[in-house]
Amino acid sequence: MPGLIDVHTHFMPERVLDKVWAYFDAAGPLIGEPWPITYRYEEERRSAVLRAFGVRAHTAMLYPHKASMAAWLNGWAADFAAREPRCLHTATFFPEDGVGAYVREAVERGARVFKAHLQVGAYDPNDPLLDPVWGLLSDAGVPVVTHCGSGPVPGAHTGPEPIGRLLARHPRLRIVVAHLGMPEYTEFLDLADRYPEVRLDTTMALTDFSERRAPFPRSELPRLAALGDRILLGSDFPNIPYPYRHQLDALEALGLGDDWLRAVCHDNARALFGLPGE
Known part of the structure; x- marks a missing residue:
């Protein structure tokens, strides 16, 4: 495998x-337990760490919690x-006046992936x-990594039902369900x-940390294998309470084989984003 492609890493204005780290440090209400930040480094060092891990491409997941933030x-x-250069140009949005214009501008500037956080933003995707x-x-075929599952705690618009209604209206939308949809995996x-x-x-799913509170049902492993061309590596770096390698070890421990691992950790994202192959 030539390296890793991680579709769920966080880079934001300092x-x-x-403020995000302060929320984790305080074990805020969406967390409810201590959550040490393993890679609490300044931006340049965080980029260097990913390079050292063999990450050839990654995102800059960022998201607003209120209006008038997204365009900035x-x-x-x-x-x-x-x-x-390793970052896939990432963008975001919020339901507000003018959202269509600044999303179009982001796409025209080259945005290759968007982040929608229904839990933190507390909005209905069908607004x-x-x-x-x-x-x-x-229409543009731009993927949207979406925190739509109800982990770690349910939100007003989390769960499969709102996203299901959205997909019924836009069946070709390239939604990437973050965290394997934890805890509504099935x-x-x-x-x-x-x-x-x-x-x-895969962000944080299957790790020891997540298995304690939202275990992935082992009865669904055959479906995870069958969907092997549509599962993508995500980590939540740097905001993870364990070493980066643990996410990879958790995937390998499933026993779904080298071809599945290569697809999840590299090939699927390379195809989705049209990245050069080797």
């Missing part, structure tokens, strides 16, 4: 990331992608304000069976 975050993310966004991203696998453009990332 003052935003500081998108500007920062465009600059970050320009100075970090009418987002109708032009989903149509644009569906229901999100059902959506992947129904919609061929739905993918799932």
Whole structure:
């Protein structure tokens, strides 16, 4: 395998990331338990660490928790992608006036992946304000990594039902369900069976940390194997309470084989984003 492609890593403006880390340090209500940040480094060192791990491409997952943030975050993310060649240009959005215009601008500037965080943003993906966004991203074939599962605690608009309604209207939308849909693993696998453009990332799923509170049902391993061309490596780096390698060890421990691992850790994302092969 020539390296790893990680579709769920976080790079944000420093003052935003500081607030995120402070929330983790305080074991905020969406966490509910101590959550030490393993890779609490400044930006350049975090990029270097990923390179040292063999990560050939990664994202800069960032997201607003209120209106009037997303366009500013998108500007920062465009600059970050320009100075970090391994980063897939990432963008985000929020249901607000003008969202269609700044999402279109991000796509025209080269955004290759978007992040939607339904839990932190506390919005319904079916909000009418987002109708032009989903149509644009569906037509453009730009993936949207979406925290839509109800882990670590349910939100007002998490779970498979809101995303299911969205996909019924936009069946070609390239939703990447973060965290394998934790804890509604089965229901999100059902959506992947129904919609061929739905993918799932592995972020924090199957690790010892997550298995204690939301174990992946071993009865679903055959379905995880069968969907092997639509499972993508995600890690949540740097905001993880264990070493990066543990995510990889957890995937290998499933015993689904080298071909499955290579597809998940590299080939599927390379195909999705049209990255050069080796």
